[in-house]
Amino acid sequence: MHNNLATNIRKIFPNLRWKKAKLITSGWDYDILLLDDNFVVRIPKNIEAKKRMLVDFCLLTYLQKKIDANIPIPIQKDAKTKIVVYKTVGGVAMSEARYRKLSFPQKNKFSKSLAVFLSQLHKIPNDAARQCHVPKKNIIIQNKEAVSNAKSIYSYLTQQEKNALDNFMEKRKKTLKGFRPTLIHDDLTGENIFINKNPIDNLGIIDFSDASLDDPARDFAAFFSYSGQFVRQVLKYYQGTSKQKIFERAWIYYQEMAIKLMALAIKGSKLISIKNAKKLLQQRLNIKKGVTVRYTLPPIGDEH
Missing domain, CATH: 3.30.200.20 (Phosphorylase Kinase; domain 1)
Structure with missing residues (x-):
């Protein structure tokens, strides 16, 4: 072909x-x-x-x-x-494995580079984005989709997992509000972030196909795959306000992706199996057998 x-x-x-x-x-x-x-x-x-x-x-x-x-x-x-x-865009993708091999100074430099990129992107005037017909996401539709995904996986869960999901959905409802939509990339996974192997510089960002006007916290969510500490490090250098709230919303979006992936698996998607999706859900919602689940933010330095 x-x-x-x-x-x-x-x-x-x-x-x-x-x-x-x-x-x-x-x-x-x-x-x-x-x-x-x-x-x-x-x-x-x-x-x-x-x-x-x-x-x-x-x-x-x-x-x-x-x-x-x-x-x-x-x-x-x-x-x-x-x-x-x-x-x-030159360089190599910043996979989780490559990130874990970086020294502390290299991780710090990487976090600064991402913070500069996000600070600049999120300050782009919304009117400029609209002139390019960048879509604005609808929070009402997003909330309905989140509820639909949660309902679709419910019958596949144990009682403990159902309790954890209920707790998460309640926290989601309380947390995802009060933000001003900005231009976001919305797919900042490691495969879309490029750097030079040595030294750690010349940050490259690819695949803007999901760019939209939405919550800037979404652009921090995938960074939890490196660690919660790394997200805080990027926010330290980020030129924005309400950083703790951004952190909390980003954590919600990161957890929510596990629910979405499990819903897709149930529908027959080849992206992930139901078994692996459920493992991911347990990990991100911090579900441990025999332990009462309480909603918590990721510990500092915890690698997710």
């Missing part, structure tokens, strides 16, 4: 010079080709994905002079197919 895609890319962008093509992603919405480690080609596969490509092209073009971190540079766009070619 990737040979056909590569052939089409040559026809659509005849002036683009490259030798080798590698298919790095083939999903429901996009196929993504890597050309000679120099260019990334994102190929939308449905109407909604094509609409999103126009948003991405506009947003990434606007952000080039607003963000210090390396982000994808859109260099060509096909008006008919909405296929976009980007200049690649």
Whole structure:
């Protein structure tokens, strides 16, 4: 299949010079080709994905002079197919394993770089994002989806797990409020964060396809996969207010992802099995056999 895609890319962008093509992603919405480690080609596969490509092209073009971190540079766009070619972001992805090998000074430098990126991104005027048609998330719809996901997994849980889920949903309701929506990336997992191997610099951020106007705390949630202490370290350097509340909401979003993944597993998703999703739920909701579950924030230094 990737040979056909590569052939089409040559026809659509005849002036683009490259030798080798590698298919790095083939999903429901996009196929993504890597050309000679120099260019990334994102190929939308449905109407909604094509609409999103126009948003991405506009947003990434606007952000080039607003963000210090390396982000994808859109260099060509096909008006008919909405296929976009980007200049690649160099470096290696910051996996959990790579993070754990960093020294304390390296982790500190990494946290500062992320804080600068988020400070700059979250200060982008909402009007500028709207001009690129960046969507604004609806908290009412999000709350309904959260309740629906919780209900869908309920019958698969033990009584102890049900109690933990009930406690979490109550805490979620009390915590997720009182924030001002800003432009967020909304998918800052390790696979979308790039750094140079040595030294730890030149932060790169890729895949803005989920960018939206929403709670800035969402951009801190995935950092809990490194550690709770790391989230606090990023917030220390972050130029924002109400940092403790951001931390608490981010922790909710991080925990909530386990519920969403289990709901997807039950529906037949191949992302994760029901068994593994349940293990993740137990871990993130701090469910231990024979121990009464109480809602708590992650301990300082605890690796999640």
